[in-house]
Amino acid sequence: MFFRRRARADREFRKAQEEGFAMLQKLAQEPSPFDAAQAEVPVAPAGSGAESLAPDFPPAGLRAPSRQDVDGFMMRWVQPLVIDGEVRTCPQCGAYRDWIVFCMRDDTVWLRCRAGHEAKEAGLDAAWYNHNSGPVDRFHPTIEEGLRHLGH
Numbered sequence: 780m781f782f783r784r785r786a787r788a789d790r791e792f793r794k795a796q797e798e799g800f801a802m803l804q805k806l807a808q809e810p811s812p813f814d815a816a817q818a819e820v821p822v823a824p825a826g827s828g829a830e831s832l833a834p835d836f837p838p839a840g841l842r843a844p845s846r847q848d849v850d851g852f853m854m855r856w857v858q859p860l861v862i863d864g865e866v867r868t869c870p871q872c873g874a875y876r877d878w879i880v881f882c883m884r885d886d887t888v889w890l891r892c893r894a895g896h897e898a899k900e901a902g903l904d905a906a907w908y909n910h911n912s913g914p915v916d917r918f919h920p921t922i923e924e925g926l927r928h929l930g931h
């Protein structure tokens with residue numbers, strides 16, 4: 780901002796360009812320009828709303844829940860899930876794809892197969908989940924609703 784103000788005159792601008800870094804360094808050493816530029820920024824009139832939006836925007840209801848607000852996160856994992864080089868299979872029915880992956884608040888990860896068998900997966904953790912899941916875009920009041928949304 781400061782640089783643009785000073786460069787309003789073409790002649791000064793070219794001069795500044797020619798002098799390059801030396802000029803910039805000299806300007807940077809002047810104590811006042813940044814303060815002066817800030818003082819010229821128009822102050823939003825009180826009550827304009829520009830500032831009052833900031834503290835609680837977006838409204839709490841539209842914000843993605845934080846880790847503390849929810850019991851866990853879930854995502855669908857359609858392709859085979861490879862952990863430590865092995866395709867994970869459901870110990871009860873042998874399913875090897877189309878999982879729902881849960882990441883619980885205690886950082887444990889659970890797998891649920893298409894048939895509804897659930898098992899804790901010690902080979903995965905919250906860091907893995909966060910790395911492999913997309914942004915949280917929905918909140919489901921219950922796991923059942925989440926499962927329905929994810930097609931299970």
Ligand SMILES: [Zn+2]
Nearest residue numbers: 869872892896
């Ligand atoms: Zn199963």
